[in-house]
Amino acid sequence: MAQYQHVFFEPWIGSKYYTDGLWGKKVLIVGESHYDEFFSNKSDAASGMSKPKHTLGRDWTQYCIQAIVSGEKGPAFWTSLRNRVGGAEHEEAPAAAFWPRVAYYNFVQTPVGGAARVAPTKEQFKNSMAAFEEVLEKLNPDRVIVTGDRMHPYIPSRVGKWPDLMGEDEYTKIPIEYFVDCGGKKIYITMTSHPTSSYFYKTLAVLFQEFIATDWDNYECEYWIADLKIRTRKALSGLDVLTSLTSHLHLKHHSKGYATMENSAIENGFYLLKNKKTNAETSYKDADSVIAAGWVID
Structure with a gap:
């Protein structure tokens, strides 16, 4: 016991x-x-x-x-x-x-x-x-x-x-x-x-x-075409370079939601995503987890 x-x-x-x-x-x-x-x-x-x-x-x-x-x-x-x-x-x-x-x-x-x-x-x-x-x-x-x-x-x-x-x-x-x-x-x-x-x-x-x-x-979300998933994976993998040119990365969800990742999006090894409508923040361990949850670059 x-x-x-x-x-x-x-x-x-x-x-x-x-x-x-x-x-x-x-x-x-x-x-x-x-x-x-x-x-x-x-x-x-x-x-x-x-x-x-x-x-x-x-x-x-x-x-x-x-x-x-x-x-x-x-x-x-x-x-x-x-x-x-x-x-x-x-x-x-x-x-x-x-x-x-x-x-x-x-x-x-x-x-x-x-x-x-x-x-x-x-x-x-x-x-x-x-x-x-x-x-x-x-x-x-x-x-x-x-x-x-x-x-x-x-x-x-x-x-x-x-x-x-x-x-x-x-x-x-x-x-x-x-x-x-x-x-x-x-x-x-x-x-x-x-x-x-x-x-x-x-x-x-x-x-x-x-x-x-x-x-x-x-499990992987199947709503988005493969090419868009590949571009999202590349964008997230190069987030450090990307954010030197812009303050944040825009993403969209298959349910018509939108979110951003700021310069400080990578915290303790996780991607921190902020929902534009609700301001709720969700963290993901890697780019594949973001994509599998239904998010891609906008």
Whole structure:
């Protein structure tokens, strides 16, 4: 069993997580938090009494999922999560077919006072950041799915991204980004809304499956012709010479976005690209990563 320095609520690690995984990948699902006020049974819920406060142990996450695996129905949260991430293959299957294949971890490491839909404080999120990085190191996932908008600002900085995976309309999409661990491995991450929200569409299931199953290490955007990619690669490779003649390099994206690279674009060995519309900055490790993400010179 892993020994943690910062983690209190230890993650659920399915018995097949390290071997079979989900579609051959080690998938870590990240939820938001645990609440410490709830009814333990239906009779208490029907009694009209206030929800009692409970003391939660380190194994509370594991206890909750094991109960689902053992046949308890549990909150709708768990069913929605399984149906979307597991897709059609697991929607009609028992919970015991899905949860042994994945790992699950709640980001916030102290109980949230109150019942469901009470938000953790900013301090709770900030104080849990080191624990999340520790879990990434210990579990070494291939894919991470973060389920909840409130967590997004507290997820560690990513070093690169691919174009969003798009569904049937402009509202059905998920981002594709990645960390690089100390050994050079890319850990791919996507972030979505909470599983009980109206934005956790059923159509996301197909995108989750594509996110998990795709070999992103060898993925390349195919929107641009080869000649334009070659010219972009040459321009980026000679960026030091190019920027002596102009203050910045202009790039365009297949989704009709535009960006620039300034004179100081190469920082710590990464290309730093700034989106003209949003001013968001994204770094890429080399010219091929920029091109693969859908960017070419304008």
